[in-house]
Amino acid sequence: MVPKKKFLYLPHASQEDSCPFEEPALAFAEPAVRFPCPCCGYRTFPVPQEEALAFICPVCYWENDVFAPGEDTPSDENRGMTLKQGRENYQKWGAVRKDLVNCARPPRLEELP
Numbered sequence: 001m002v003p004k005k006k007f008l009y010l011p012h013a014s015q016e017d018s019c020p021f022e023e024p025a026l027a028f029a030e031p032a033v034r035f036p037c038p039c040c041g042y043r044t045f046p047v048p049q050e051e052a053l054a055f056i057c058p059v060c061y062w063e064n065d066v067f068a069p070g071e072d073t074p075s076d077e078n079r080g081m082t083l084k085q086g087r088e089n090y091q092k093w094g095a096v097r098k099d100l101v102n103c104a105r106p107p108r109l110e111e112l113p
């Protein structure tokens with residue numbers, strides 16, 4: 001009769017198995033300092049408004065217009081809409097244009113003004 005073999009070497013976790021890679025630099029992917037959107041006011045801009053060329057705010061979908069900073073200046077980037085109208089539309093629909101409501105997302109906690 002052949003005796004049953006016993007498995008003597010149980011697998012065990014080794015400290016040598018720790019990840020050799022450094023932690024990813026999340027701070028660079030998601031900058032801690034953000035700048036407020038001129039339309040909805042949430043901190044969605046990765047750079048100051050003057051530098052955010054054609055940046056589209058993910059919360060209100062206002063397209064940043066570095067050439068028309070005035071409240072009542074029609075913005076070419078936003079089909080002639082003024083910043084004031086954009087704000088009113090965002091309050092009404094949750095986006096600057098009705099057809100963009102489904103694209104816009106709610107602001108994240110870290111984006112609150």
Ligand SMILES: [Zn+2]
Nearest residue numbers: 037040057060
């Ligand atoms: Zn916005």
